[in-house]
Amino acid sequence: MSDNTDVKTYAGFKAMTVLCLVILYAPLAVVTIYSFNASASITVWEGLSLRWYVDVFVGPESAKFQKAAINSFSIAIIAATAATAIATAAATAIVRGGKYKLRTPSLGLITLPIMVPEIVLAVATLIFFNSVGFTRGYMTILVAHIAFCIPFAYLPIQARMQGIEDTYEHAAMDLYATRAQAFRRILLPLMMPGIISGFLLAFIVSLDDFIITNFVKGAGIETLPTAIFGSVKQGLKPNIMAISTMLLGLSIVMVTISYFVSKTDNTK
Amino acid sequence: MQDTAEIAVDVRGAVKRYGSFTALQKISLGIRDNEFFTLLGPSGCGKTTLLRMIAGFEDVTEGGIFLFGDEIAKLAPNQRPVNTVFQNYALFPHMTILDNVGFGLEMKGASRSDARKRAGEMLELVQLTQFAHRKPAQLSGGQQQRVALARALAPSPKVLLLDEPLSALDLKLRKAMQIELKHIQRETGITFIFVTHDQEEALTMSDRIAVMSAGELQQLGAPRDIYEHPRNMFVADFIGDTNLLEVSVDKITDGRALCSIGGANTLSCMAVDGVDVGAKVHLSVRPERLTLSDSALSPESLPGKVVENIFIGTDINTIIDLDDGPQFTIRTSNSDRGNKRIIDIGSPAFVNMEAGAARLLVD
Amino acid sequence: MQDTAEIAVDVRGAVKRYGSFTALQKISLGIRDNEFFTLLGPSGCGKTTLLRMIAGFEDVTEGGIFLFGDEIAKLAPNQRPVNTVFQNYALFPHMTILDNVGFGLEMKGASRSDARKRAGEMLELVQLTQFAHRKPAQLSGGQQQRVALARALAPSPKVLLLDEPLSALDLKLRKAMQIELKHIQRETGITFIFVTHDQEEALTMSDRIAVMSAGELQQLGAPRDIYEHPRNMFVADFIGDTNLLEVSVDKITDGRALCSIGGANTLSCMAVDGVDVGAKVHLSVRPERLTLSDSALSPESLPGKVVENIFIGTDINTIIDLDDGPQFTIRTSNSDRGNKRIIDIGSPAFVNMEAGAARLLVD
Amino acid sequence: MAGGAASGGSSASDTYAKARHWLLLPSWVVLGVFVFAPVCVMLIYSFLTKEFRGGVIWEPSLAAYDQFFFDRGLFGDSDPTLQWTYISIFWRSIWQAGLATILSLLIGFPTAYFIATRPEKTRALWVFLITIPYWVNLLIRTVSMKFLLRDEGPMNDFLISAGLIDDPLRIINTNLAVQLGLFYSYLPFMVLPIYAAVERYNFTMSEAAADLYASKFTTLRRIVLPAVKPGVIAGCILVFVPSLGAFLAPDLLGGAKTFMIGSLIEEQFKGNAGNWPFGAAASMILLTMVMVVLLLFARQQRQAGGQA
Amino acid sequence: ADGDLVIYHWFEYMPAELLEKFTAETGINVTMDTYDSNEAMLASLKAGGMGTYDVAVPGDYMVAIMAGEGLLDTIADGELSNKGNIAAEWADPSFDPGRTHSIPYQWGSTSFAVDTAAYDGDINTTDLLFNPPAELAGKINMLDSQGEVMALASLHMGIPQCSSDRAQLSALNDMLQGAKANWASFNSDTAREVLVSGDASVGMIYDGFSAKARAERDTIKYAFPTQGYVVWMDNVVLLNDAPNRENAVKFMDFLLEPENISAVSNYARYGLGVSGAEEFLDPALATLPEANPPATAGAGAFIEVCDQETQAVYDQIWTNLKN
Numbered sequence A: 001m002s003d004n005t006d007v008k009t010y011a012g013f014k015a016m017t018v019l020c021l022v023i024l025y026a027p028l029a030v031v032t033i034y035s036f037n038a039s040a041s042i043t044v045w046e047g048l049s050l051r052w053y054v055d056v057f058v059g060p061e062s063a064k065f066q067k068a069a070i071n072s073f074s075i076a077i078i079a080a081t082a083a084t085a086i087a088t089a090a091a092t093a094i095v096r097g098g099k100y101k102l103r104t105p106s107l108g109l110i111t112l113p114i115m116v117p118e119i120v121l122a123v124a125t126l127i128f129f130n131s132v133g134f135t136r137g138y139m140t141i142l143v144a145h146i147a148f149c150i151p152f153a154y155l156p157i158q159a160r161m162q163g164i165e166d167t168y169e170h171a172a173m174d175l176y177a178t179r180a181q182a183f184r185r186i187l188l189p190l191m192m193p194g195i196i197s198g199f200l201l202a203f204i205v206s207l208d209d210f211i212i213t214n215f216v217k218g219a220g221i222e223t224l225p226t227a228i229f230g231s232v233k234q235g236l237k238p239n240i241m242a243i244s245t246m247l248l249g250l251s252i253v254m255v256t257i258s259y260f261v262s263k264t265d266n267t268k
Numbered sequence B, C: 001m002q003d004t005a006e007i008a009v010d011v012r013g014a015v016k017r018y019g020s021f022t023a024l025q026k027i028s029l030g031i032r033d034n035e036f037f038t039l040l041g042p043s044g045c046g047k048t049t050l051l052r053m054i055a056g057f058e059d060v061t062e063g064g065i066f067l068f069g070d071e072i073a074k075l076a077p078n079q080r081p082v083n084t085v086f087q088n089y090a091l092f093p094h095m096t097i098l099d100n101v102g103f104g105l106e107m108k109g110a111s112r113s114d115a116r117k118r119a120g121e122m123l124e125l126v127q128l129t130q131f132a133h134r135k136p137a138q139l140s141g142g143q144q145q146r147v148a149l150a151r152a153l154a155p156s157p158k159v160l161l162l163d164e165p166l167s168a169l170d171l172k173l174r175k176a177m178q179i180e181l182k183h184i185q186r187e188t189g190i191t192f193i194f195v196t197h198d199q200e201e202a203l204t205m206s207d208r209i210a211v212m213s214a215g216e217l218q219q220l221g222a223p224r225d226i227y228e229h230p231r232n233m234f235v236a237d238f239i240g241d242t243n244l245l246e247v248s249v250d251k252i253t254d255g256r257a258l259c260s261i262g263g264a265n266t267l268s269c270m271a272v273d274g275v276d277v278g279a280k281v282h283l284s285v286r287p288e289r290l291t292l293s294d295s296a297l298s299p300e301s302l303p304g305k306v307v308e309n310i311f312i313g314t315d316i317n318t319i320i321d322l323d324d325g326p327q328f329t330i331r332t333s334n335s336d337r338g339n340k341r342i343i344d345i346g347s348p349a350f351v352n353m354e355a356g357a358a359r360l361l362v363d
Numbered sequence D: 001m002a003g004g005a006a007s008g009g010s011s012a013s014d015t016y017a018k019a020r021h022w023l024l025l026p027s028w029v030v031l032g033v034f035v036f037a038p039v040c041v042m043l044i045y046s047f048l049t050k051e052f053r054g055g056v057i058w059e060p061s062l063a064a065y066d067q068f069f070f071d072r073g074l075f076g077d078s079d080p081t082l083q084w085t086y087i088s089i090f091w092r093s094i095w096q097a098g099l100a101t102i103l104s105l106l107i108g109f110p111t112a113y114f115i116a117t118r119p120e121k122t123r124a125l126w127v128f129l130i131t132i133p134y135w136v137n138l139l140i141r142t143v144s145m146k147f148l149l150r151d152e153g154p155m156n157d158f159l160i161s162a163g164l165i166d167d168p169l170r171i172i173n174t175n176l177a178v179q180l181g182l183f184y185s186y187l188p189f190m191v192l193p194i195y196a197a198v199e200r201y202n203f204t205m206s207e208a209a210a211d212l213y214a215s216k217f218t219t220l221r222r223i224v225l226p227a228v229k230p231g232v233i234a235g236c237i238l239v240f241v242p243s244l245g246a247f248l249a250p251d252l253l254g255g256a257k258t259f260m261i262g263s264l265i266e267e268q269f270k271g272n273a274g275n276w277p278f279g280a281a282a283s284m285i286l287l288t289m290v291m292v293v294l295l296l297f298a299r300q301q302r303q304a305g306g307q308a
Numbered sequence E: 001a002d003g004d005l006v007i008y009h010w011f012e013y014m015p016a017e018l019l020e021k022f023t024a025e026t027g028i029n030v031t032m033d034t035y036d037s038n039e040a041m042l043a044s045l046k047a048g049g050m051g052t053y054d055v056a057v058p059g060d061y062m063v064a065i066m067a068g069e070g071l072l073d074t075i076a077d078g079e080l081s082n083k084g085n086i087a088a089e090w091a092d093p094s095f096d097p098g099r100t101h102s103i104p105y106q107w108g109s110t111s112f113a114v115d116t117a118a119y120d121g122d123i124n125t126t127d128l129l130f131n132p133p134a135e136l137a138g139k140i141n142m143l144d145s146q147g148e149v150m151a152l153a154s155l156h157m158g159i160p161q162c163s164s165d166r167a168q169l170s171a172l173n174d175m176l177q178g179a180k181a182n183w184a185s186f187n188s189d190t191a192r193e194v195l196v197s198g199d200a201s202v203g204m205i206y207d208g209f210s211a212k213a214r215a216e217r218d219t220i221k222y223a224f225p226t227q228g229y230v231v232w233m234d235n236v237v238l239l240n241d242a243p244n245r246e247n248a249v250k251f252m253d254f255l256l257e258p259e260n261i262s263a264v265s266n267y268a269r270y271g272l273g274v275s276g277a278e279e280f281l282d283p284a285l286a287t288l289p290e291a292n293p294p295a296t297a298g299a300g301a302f303i304e305v306c307d308q309e310t311q312a313v314y315d316q317i318w319t320n321l322k323n
């Protein structure tokens, strides 16, 4: 349709969109490209090589990064699982629990971690652990992650659940299902895409977290972001670019899965 | 249908309040076994609320609901021998058609294979056997409607509740489904409680109709009864087109009331209880009960002038201004017989009324 | 309306393609100045597309559109002296009613105070003066509809386009608005191009109707013309209820065709060009053109048996199975005259047809 | 229309009302203990006395807030005057975050609008493209940005070899770098809510405006913008709030030289300063500011909801 | 493994091989966290770090502070079998009399390095940091370390490190505020990296670190300002509540072996504090330009510990500087 008749489109908006994408991708692209640099210096290009990827796995820092990766992934998996379970229960209570006094405060509490600036939450958690005398370590990171992952798991689940009319459960109960059967046979399968995206979201957020982890981590326990931060503080090194590129790849895979899962309907 | 027929659902003084808002005000009605019963009323009048109370999705605030004599208001939805066809079908989107239809049986304890077998039979009934393994989203609206019906019928409920099941369908399909539904009801003998806000649908399909408005039962009766003898203004106006005239009752003799309708015009009609001489009330005359003529056919013929002839296909609606009186709409069949009676716009004409066509309304 | 009337909008061989899909196939039609012109057709037939091409929201793929003789296809929407009443009203939710109505004038360069003054007058026309300072969300559907109308009328367009403006309203309100719209059209003399898929609405309101189907113009004419002389099966079936019979033409004499309709039953009707002896075609008879009788009234009376009497309020539809022949629906007015003719279910009866009621359809 | 009141509104749905308290319990416990309680403890800490080299003494004190708002000179004994140091850090943060927000809006709005007007099938793909970078670790993104912007980094190399500039642009370690970093970190937050609003926007209104003789620009200004305002405001908040407390961008891109709120707070716990009550107080002040912004937003949304 | 050891250590200050060797010898699993300034280490230990680390490596003055804060455990007599290896001049330092909490690790100096390719004037003056020529403005990196920056600034001003003279303190504050405008960044861990990459032309830095920078970019030259420079001795301390106290002591003994601590010096390019290490040291260390001040150099000065009241003013000046 010509610009003349199409009242929706504005000339120039497309160019801005392209600009926007360039801005978003340029830094990532540059890092990806340089991760394949054969040179030990990030400033010189010496041709393509997988050297730094090898370095990540066998190089001098490999042990550190491996430990960090194991921590990161185990924390992310446990935290995302716990947060998703908690969020699913909470969403059921909030979306399907009728009207009651605790509803709004509960919603507020659940979304609190995304409303409080991360640095504040980090400081608060640090002070809290300190004041109650928790020794910082793996567990402190884990509980902090479970807590702040909850809203990220919650939001897609709630959104999905709100999109499911309660007539489905009513229909199930009308057809002699108990509440528990209606939940398991009808609501849960219908919610599944929301639950999966909630889990993936929580997983990525946990995997991604730097600030809070940095405040609550214990001695010698690193996650990938804190390990990377520790390294890049001393300058960007090619092995970091390789790790970043791998994480980038992982994120893309995860989002892609989440994208397709949230789009798939188990209804077709 | 006799009055002695067994009562399937007995609603006794049921009240429903949402907070301070009263959605249903002391409704009492008995729905007979095997009947096609319709709840008819404008949007928001409480039809769905009543249906949901019967199904068990809403508590009864006051009063009780009895199913074949047993109070059911305290039973959970999954314990009532009542199934529902939901307005938007509420087919389980992640299950095949077959599993949807078998769901109720399975929940009642049938094995999956038995459930499927019976579900297959139900699909035959609604002629959808070849779609058994599709998901609901792959069916058209009308097909989904039939699946919803099959699903609700499969556990052989004693009463079937249908909440505006046809409102999402287009005209042609709706008419076809009306016939099919009526047919299935007759065949299975299950009591149908059918909700609609479409008066023509209600008139066509029902054995009896309960007309509701603002949470109150306005009139209960057979379609013809309700159409021809509306009890009050709401019913007269809501069901079909009518000429609603403000009249004052001049004289009552021999059970007939003489009403003046403006100017020198008078009409006589059957007197009704509660309307005395001097009362200012409304009178309803259906347009199809009026005829036009170019000369007075009787002393009661009313003189006027044709304002407009509106062609509506099957009929022609003529608008006529009585001399010094109100406006009348007269419906004349668009057929040879009818067309002979049509009078040109601007010409003088007389309005003639069939005996018994005018009806005084109590409120 | 004479053929010599000035043409307001001239659509000449307009084609609209979306990619490989052809939404409109070479439509040509002339809409006369001051007329109430209706585009009627089922969902998806291209009504909105045609309207949007006239308004300028869609390009014309082929052909041209002329407004009072000038090609307008190349003008942007905001340069065409044509205004639209949108189906969902598209009122600006953040502006008051007054500002909504004044918007077009302001855009045309009027000062805000002038725009408001004229907007006030328009609100008077649609009787909404007291709502001037409300926001659209605070009005009911019918009121919003009138605001949309006032807004489109305010800049005094030469042509007003209305896309199913009444479809979101409920029955009573829709009927009232039909009358009001027709009234305003007459008063302002603006050419109305009105889109609807409701055939009764089209018949009631229009000077002329263009019936469309699948992107093609099926028939163009006055309401009565279209209802009584449908050109093809689509039009006959789409407009009103009809008995559509498969017939084979046995004989043609003196401009009349003798058709066999199954069993020993025959019907005679006017012959039409293009239908020769031996042709298997369709024949349409409107239910209201048929009468019932318990004995044969003429040699052409068709014998059968009453299957069902469906009460629809104004009328009773009788379904009758001809002996060895097709099923007929006969519409009888629910009045003293009509009720006399009703025959009980199961009884034998005869179907009598008015002369000229049966119509052969070319396709 | 029919059946709407009873079945549609999920807010009134109460299928699992009986179990609701049990279902909520885990979230209350976890969030109550590990989010709400810590914030309360932090509030308490902000009213305690600072220990000399980090830590707190359990004596109530307003010193932290006093330090934030009043300047008592280098030696702590001058007459109090308004303390500009921290206010200006906050102000700088607001200003940096504000500029980043405006930058995001200028690019994000057209982008969101453009995406929302794509055919439905490709729309999700565009959204997908916009969101992917957000899922890449923020740290990695910030580092990438730093690498890109370096004086001798790829961007300058490119611009110089393209002959556009002779000397490298000095961007890294400047406020501009911080703004770019913030803008870059949170741009998707701007795009998504605006996109959602534009997608919900009924384009017939644009057609109605054009039909009523409005030019495209007027339509954008008078019809589209007011209609999608809630989305625009939501986007601005989603960019502004995290930018306000940002810590990585100022640290890595700004050279840790000019403090923003986030780095100021961090410094009180991890850096040289070691003033916990003050860090807690600054956190509380930041939190209060954010909550006020969110409340204003919620009110605006409610009003917008009321009239739509 | 026979237990763990958790070390809190400066970044890039411990050759990985040495830890591997320790693990190989003892079977003790070593975990190491790093920090980038004495003050950050102190803050982090106070913010919940105590009880999680066994040893840390504070500089001289910080040992005194930590001891004062009660963060350090006492090493009993005879616990360290290699205590006798400590060089005489480091055996009884003022910051830890009798070495009851610590053992020497490395010593060196802190001043700054200049890329002589970017600046060819005289580099041996603190003016390059605090009053730089226009061409260097915006190309200066400072260490993000309060003690070292303030000490060097005091040397530049020629005032005592723990002055209580208000005029001097105000002048110091003003001087730093003025100088800050010319600085590009505060960064310790990238101090070498920014010089090597050319992002900075002048960078405050430790001598050994500067030597490593020079190895990558030979135009980098370490300055010995005529106004004086900072000297320091880093020490391994035994922390209170150490979860693996026994292993910590083993580690200290390990570091007191001349061969082992020499490995640190060879790697980090600093001096060491045990006797008998000569045979293990890289001979190049003896002639490092970074370790051999020219005759023009001012005196080296240790960072001093001020009393609480005075320190409060310095903290305020630092805060002003960082904001």
Ligand SMILES: Nc1ncnc2c1ncn2[C@@H]1O[C@H](COP(=O)(O)OP(=O)(O)OP(=O)(O)O)[C@@H](O)[C@H]1O
Residues within 6 Å of the ligand: B018, B021, B023, B041, B042, B043, B044, B045, B046, B047, B048, B049, B050, B197, D001, D002, D003, D004, D005, D006, D012
């Ligand atoms: N959960 C509820 N809380 C408060 N009011 C309600 C609730 N459900 C229904 N109502 C109100 O009760 C009245 C009756 O609603 P109901 O749904 O029964 O109407 P209806 O006759 O089915 O209308 P429709 O034809 O539009 O479906 C309405 O005014 C509605 O707003």
Ligand SMILES: Nc1ncnc2c1ncn2[C@@H]1O[C@H](COP(=O)(O)OP(=O)(O)OP(=O)(O)O)[C@@H](O)[C@H]1O
Residues within 6 Å of the ligand: C018, C021, C023, C041, C042, C043, C044, C045, C046, C047, C048, C049, C050, C197
């Ligand atoms: N932008 C488009 N791209 C592709 N096909 C379109 C587009 N707009 C309309 N169509 C198709 O063109 C045909 C005509 O559509 P149009 O909207 O004109 O129908 P209509 O007669 O107005 O129907 P309704 O009564 O449902 O409004 C339909 O098949 C529709 O799917």
Ligand SMILES: NCCCCN
Residues within 6 Å of the ligand: E010, E011, E012, E013, E059, E206, E209, E232, E234
């Ligand atoms: N690289 C570590 C230097 C230590 C300074 N005290």
Ligand SMILES: [Mg+2]
Residues within 6 Å of the ligand: C047, C048, C049
């Ligand atoms: Mg349309």
Ligand SMILES: [Mg+2]
Residues within 6 Å of the ligand: B047, B048, B049, D002, D003, D004
């Ligand atoms: Mg309803």
